[in-house]
Amino acid sequence: MQISNDSIHALITDLGVRARAASRFMARASTAAKNAALLELARLIRAQAAELKAANAPDVQAARDAGQDGAFVDRLTLTDQHIELMAQSCEQVAQLPDPVGEMTDLRRRPSGITVGRMRVPLGVFGMIYESRPNVTIEAASLAIKSGNAVILRGGSEAIHSNRALAGLVALALVDADLPADAVQLVPTTDRAAVGALITLPQYVDVIIPRGGKGLIERISAEAKVPVIKHLDGNCHVYVDAEVDMDMAVRVTDNAKTQRYSPCNAAESLLVAASSAAAFLPRIGKVFAQKGVEMRCCAQSRAVLEQVPGAGPLLRDATPADWSAEYLAPIISIKVVDGLDEAIAHINRYGSGHTDTILTSHHPSAMRFLREVDSASVMVNASTRFADGFEFGLGAEIGISTDKFHARGPVGLEGLTSQKWMVLGNGEIRT
Amino acid sequence: MQISNDSIHALITDLGVRARAASRFMARASTAAKNAALLELARLIRAQAAELKAANAPDVQAARDAGQDGAFVDRLTLTDQHIELMAQSCEQVAQLPDPVGEMTDLRRRPSGITVGRMRVPLGVFGMIYESRPNVTIEAASLAIKSGNAVILRGGSEAIHSNRALAGLVALALVDADLPADAVQLVPTTDRAAVGALITLPQYVDVIIPRGGKGLIERISAEAKVPVIKHLDGNCHVYVDAEVDMDMAVRVTDNAKTQRYSPCNAAESLLVAASSAAAFLPRIGKVFAQKGVEMRCCAQSRAVLEQVPGAGPLLRDATPADWSAEYLAPIISIKVVDGLDEAIAHINRYGSGHTDTILTSHHPSAMRFLREVDSASVMVNASTRFADGFEFGLGAEIGISTDKFHARGPVGLEGLTSQKWMVLGNGEIRT
Known part of the structure; x- marks a missing residue:
């Protein structure tokens, strides 16, 4: 079903508003709650393996019908092994240290104030990817652990698989008393959704695309928000x-x-x-x-x-x-x-x-x-x-070939930034 | 003199090519050479105080003739006190620790390799500012110390003052065997130069605007490179x-x-x-x-x-x-x-x-x-x-109200990023 660009824009804006609200909640969520959601997600992935394979089947069939090559079909297919690896990756992310709230570089200044830095989530990121449905789980788990909200825009080839996986993520979030809106999947496969997602700086703080160089160059050229981009590796x-x-x-x-x-x-x-x-x-x-x-x-x-x-x-x-x-x-x-x-x-x-x-x-x-x-x-x-x-990051959301913010492999830390904190005792500026 | 947009684009591209080349040199310049340039710049500013005031006079006169208010004329005027403060600020930047080359977070990995991070300059930044000519010296001194190249685009009201100051910067760089192209002033006051400067990602890594909210919003909306932007402070x-x-x-x-x-x-x-x-x-x-x-x-x-x-x-x-x-x-x-x-x-x-x-x-x-x-x-x-x-940064190139890369006051560190370094002993991936 084709819908108008205005409708797409309204749809993505609605996702953005809800992601922004959820990001406030996630930023202050406890490490325990975030880890509970990740472990519940791992449990659900294993428990629902049959359902996931059933949801994946029409995607695989459509790819075969469309004459896609074997490598493409392989990337798209959820086997028992892929499902187990997804569950394990959630457990691994649960075991990583929580980057949020880390306080560093505290020092006393001549004025009497103590100045330091506190690590905080970026807020909302948009993940744009192609056919591999396991990226849905990778991005969701890293968003949860880093205290961000994410809007996922997977490839249309994997839409049924991604919907099933995103449904499990929502269940896991709610089970841990976290907002389901922290991880939202763009429900339409319309291409205009990408254009809307990358031009909403008030709701989306950064875009992370994964895919071919053409896709990433197009996104970088049109985006109105920062892009963690991975171009070629020569x-x-x-x-x-x-x-x-x-x-x-x-x-x-x-x-x-x-x-x-x-x-x-x-x-x-x-x-x-x-x-x-x-x-x-x-x-x-x-x-x-x-x-x-x-x-x-x-x-x-x-x-x-x-x-x-x-x-x-x-x-x-x-x-x-x-x-x-x-x-x-x-x-x-x-x-x-x-x-x-x-x-x-x-x-x-x-x-x-x-x-x-x-x-x-x-x-x-x-x-x-x-x-x-x-x-x-x-x-x-x-x-x-x-x-x-x-490199010991424990997980990787992407690799940056840029210099701004993050370079090279990007893990949980790359999904955060540092704000300044000042601890005073009633000091004033003179 | 009005020149065509094509000519402006060619002009800014030429500045960009030269800045990129100079940035390679600056990235590997020794701390001693960078500090020598800063101290020579301080010396030149004091020695050429009379010439600087003479260059400043037509800018001040033009502002008065245009009916600018007192605060505007004050910001534009180079007094003996302003000149002394500029010289002192160069000396202060010379005294700051060099952020470039700092190696941190080294740790041995199970594979045998040692992984760490090295702080390196961003490359080339574009500085867009309004009437205060002392920003020319602030941006130049921070670019030199941080091992970056900078392209300066000051306000047309201060063009004569800025040309005189940029001339001293070039002398100081050459005196320290550093490339004069590390600090370049856009020679034209044509507004199209800003549009060109903010849309050349191959030559400019980041834009730092200083000025009113309108200017910064316009630059952010049109830029094709990251912007360290400072909007309002409520x-x-x-x-x-x-x-x-x-x-x-x-x-x-x-x-x-x-x-x-x-x-x-x-x-x-x-x-x-x-x-x-x-x-x-x-x-x-x-x-x-x-x-x-x-x-x-x-x-x-x-x-x-x-x-x-x-x-x-x-x-x-x-x-x-x-x-x-x-x-x-x-x-x-x-x-x-x-x-x-x-x-x-x-x-x-x-x-x-x-x-x-x-x-x-x-x-x-x-x-x-x-x-x-x-x-x-x-x-x-x-x-x-x-x-x-x-906050103890020793200097400030701007204040960021964004979350990506840098938040709050931005000093030398904000003009750098960290790359990964791997020290091996012949390890291979298995």
């Missing part, structure tokens, strides 16, 4: 002049080939000129064995041509390759003079996601850490570690 | 049921009358019903003596009618008064049932700037701190303390 491995070659081969291999599709997989390999002759034949052999296409500068190609079996996988890199996010068994390779050129290349062509230096030279490591302008900078570790769980 | 004093009356009178008086024009002056007084009979006559007497107009609810008016001399200053409050920022000897006064109504009233009608509770009841103090959703929340202290210097 991650670099730089092999420095002084380096343990065994370690360099092992880490580069892992960064590129452990999995090809994650945003933290390496897409570009830079090699210091003095390491090229020793390093490139060894990594070229690995890539050749694994069928990784190598898009090379002239200098690296000259070395790699000598590697048995590599020939059919070698291509000349074009300028577009230095900026490319392949998410596939392809890597761009460039020989650079050394650290200066590597840093300049990464800051020019990289996407500010994750970059690593492999080196045994301490000053190079420190300069790389300081000067590479990316959300995650690493020394002697695989780019694949850039992840909220690996 | 600050509340809530006098709780249990309170030291002498303290309550002293602090309320200070919050309202110490100065009327600052954004952290109180505009609204809430009084718990059980304190009204004891408190209102005393504060009413103070306000009557100082000529402060009182816009009252029926209940507070009934009490205040009894105060000698208050009568002519009493008005019935309209709903608009609860939201008003007067910046004048006017205050709205309302009797509330108690803490719950006070918190609800502040969260509904306040502007999220600064609110204080005057109480001797600890649970009330803690609830007020947690539940009032404002940038600065206080207990038993005057709202007038909400200020970067009073």
Whole structure:
């Protein structure tokens, strides 16, 4: 059923008003109540597994009927394993420390007042995502724990699944004496709902989109509220002049080939000129064995041509390759003079996601850490570690490639900010 | 001279390209070089005092000729005292700790990697301000210390003064072997320059406007980059049921009358019903003596009618008064049932700037701190303390009434963000 843009706007505004009211309640909710809701949600997810699969079935059928590919159908399907993982994720979030109310940096000022900071929820966030229904539970559980309200706008492909899941979230909230409006699902699949949701600064404090680069660029361009946006991950491995070659081969291999599709997989390999002759034949052999296409500068190609079996996988890199996010068994390779050129290349062509230096030279490591302008900078570790769980956040609502507010993996803390608190004893300003 | 919008866009883009390049250099500049530039700037400002006053003269004359009021001309005029204060402010910023490169929260993860955070500059910020030329020096000095580049867009009324000041900044930067492009002044007074500056996300990371609410609302609505925005300050004093009356009178008086024009002056007084009979006559007497107009609810008016001399200053409050920022000897006064109504009233009608509770009841103090959703929340202290210097930031680039990224007074730290750093020993993801 198509409804008018005015109606959509009124509908989203109503969700916004209710979310704002619920956010006041959530901001002062006790940790115990929030954890009780999360544990009840885990219980309900397990208890209602059959109902969830029944709700999911028409979504899966529609996707198959529409000729969607296997990967799409897989992301959409709620198996017993997915359902158990959703329940476990709620339990894990319940176990995380509550970020709300944390008081830090208290110090006495010459005027006599004590000034400090208190961590508080952002308020209301809008979550816009595509086909994976488990994001409904991830976003709901992180909203509850961080004391925010959330408005969920999942993909139309998963609407039946999302409605069923959102229904369980509402039950869990009410069971814990928390407002059901703290987690609301946009009930319509009309695309105009997204446009309304991202242009209501009085009711929505921040938008978190998850999906393809096109979706995120569109949302960022049109939003009237801040967006925690995750664009592409063109991650670099730089092999420095002084380096343990065994370690360099092992880490580069892992960064590129452990999995090809994650945003933290390496897409570009830079090699210091003095390491090229020793390093490139060894990594070229690995890539050749694994069928990784190598898009090379002239200098690296000259070395790699000598590697048995590599020939059919070698291509000349074009300028577009230095900026490319392949998410596939392809890597761009460039020989650079050394650290200066590597840093300049990464800051020019990289996407500010994750970059690593492999080196045994301490000053190079420190300069790389300081000067590479990316959300995650690493020394002697695989780019694949850039992840909220690996970093110890306990959960991840998204990854930010921006610098404002939050950079890199965003956990509960990224859904909060700090206000100032002043403890006085009747002080006045003179 | 009017130039075309295309030319303006090209001009601002050029400034942006140069600012971005300079920001890379500034991000890795040593603390010593940044401080050397700040001290040289202080020296130049003092040495060139006569030249600065000469550059300022045509701006002041033009403002007088245009019939601007005395306050406007005062803000625009560079006196010997203003010049000395500008020089001192540069010296003070030089003495602040360098926020860039600070490493925190390092912890070992089960995988073997050590994960931590490193504070880094935001990159490039755009500063849009009105007639006060000293903002040119404040913004420049904070940009230099925080390792950012800045594009300055001062008011057309101060263009000659700002050009002279920006010239000194460039000299000081070059003297310290830092890029002059780290601080650039938009050379044209064309209004289209603002529109261009706020819509170049590839070159400008954040906009900081200083000025009237109209200017800031317009910039926020049109910007394509984040804005650290300071809207109005409708600050509340809530006098709780249990309170030291002498303290309550002293602090309320200070919050309202110490100065009327600052954004952290109180505009609204809430009084718990059980304190009204004891408190209102005393504060009413103070306000009557100082000529402060009182816009009252029926209940507070009934009490205040009894105060000698208050009568002519009493008005019935309209709903608009609860939201008003007067910046004048006017205050709205309302009797509330108690803490719950006070918190609800502040969260509904306040502007999220600064609110204080005057109480001797600890649970009330803690609830007020947690539940009032404002940038600065206080207990038993005057709202007038909400200020970067009073809070110990050492400097203030602006005050944020937003929740995203920074809340309240914004100092050097607000011009930075934290990236993730990973120190490994050849770890790979399995």
